[in-house]
Amino acid sequence: MGKSFSEKVYGACLKIPSGKVTTYKEMAIFLKKRKAWRAVGNILGKNRFLVKIPCHRVVKISGEVGGYVLGAKNKIKLLRAEGIRVKNKKVINLSEYLVKAKELMQ
DNA sequence: GTCGTGACTAGCC
């Protein structure tokens, strides 16, 4: 319980399987702070563990990939490498890959 | 203690 919110965010990132994605909103729900999606994005934007945390698997609820420290292009590249289809900065069939809050709990 | 910030979202026009 000594974990800060940001540490939990990183921990949640680690639970996203390769080839899947989740949204900022789902992450917030998973962390029991339904309305803290803004904070989630804020924290990932300041991600200091870039190499260790697969935060590229977190996208917007609209399907757009959103931002990335190394640029959206790299984010897209990484997603594609995991078999996720991206077109025009948007994930095709998001629901197909989406991991929901409940699924992160297991 | 307060304030600005942002890798967001939902709602309205």
Add this chain to the structure above:
DNA sequence: CGGCTAGCCACGA
């Protein structure tokens, strides 16, 4: 469709 607005919250200065 699209653009704009308001709401939201952890974190650092």
